[in-house]
Amino acid sequence: MPDCIFCRIIQKKMPAKVLFEDTHFLAFEDINPKAPTHILIIPKKHIESLDTMVEEDEFAVGRLFMVARNLAREKKVHRSGYRTVINTGTDAGQSVFHIHLHLLGGRPMAWPPG
Ligand code: DGP
Numbered sequence: 001m002p003d004c005i006f007c008r009i010i011q012k013k014m015p016a017k018v019l020f021e022d023t024h025f026l027a028f029e030d031i032n033p034k035a036p037t038h039i040l041i042i043p044k045k046h047i048e049s050l051d052t053m054v055e056e057d058e059f060a061v062g063r064l065f066m067v068a069r070n071l072a073r074e075k076k077v078h079r080s081g082y083r084t085v086i087n088t089g090t091d092a093g094q095s096v097f098h099i100h101l102h103l104l105g106g107r108p109m110a111w112p113p114g
Contacts (some may be wrong), residue, residue: 001046006098010044019074024060025067027103036106037075038081041067047099050088064101077105085113 001007008014009028016028019039036056043060045054053061065084072078082105087094 001098004046004098006040006042006100007046010042016052016082019071020067022095027067027071027101030102035109037072037077039068039075039103039105041071041101041103046098048101049094052074053099062098063087064099068101068103071103072105075105080105082106083109 004066005014007086009016012027018028020027020041025041026039026044029051030040030097041064041066042086043057045060047055047057047060050061068082068084072082082103085104086099086103087102
């Protein structure tokens, strides 16, 4: 997707602080962190949102959580706890339409989210 910011990051046409990369996934620091640890984990396949995922995307979306678990351990927030969030659509505040899992940690968090 030429006009997708995250596709541009995948293609290295835009800089990002990359923390993990393999053939099909990428994780990088959020540009506007909401917690001491705030990482975005994305599939390299352009999937717009959870709402537009199809059955063949099931593994990719599940794998986002395994990458998040590993990064939470690397960042040492796994004992204190962390939050994983996928915003879907306007009401949820999704602003980039390339599915991404937020990994937030390093501070206590309120519930319910605003
Ligand atoms: P969401 O609101 O769930 O769609 O989250 C999008 C996140 O993406 C938001 O926390 C800010 C982050 N973001 C937007 N543009 C960029 C960028 O160019 N680089 C990085 N690293 N993060 C970005």
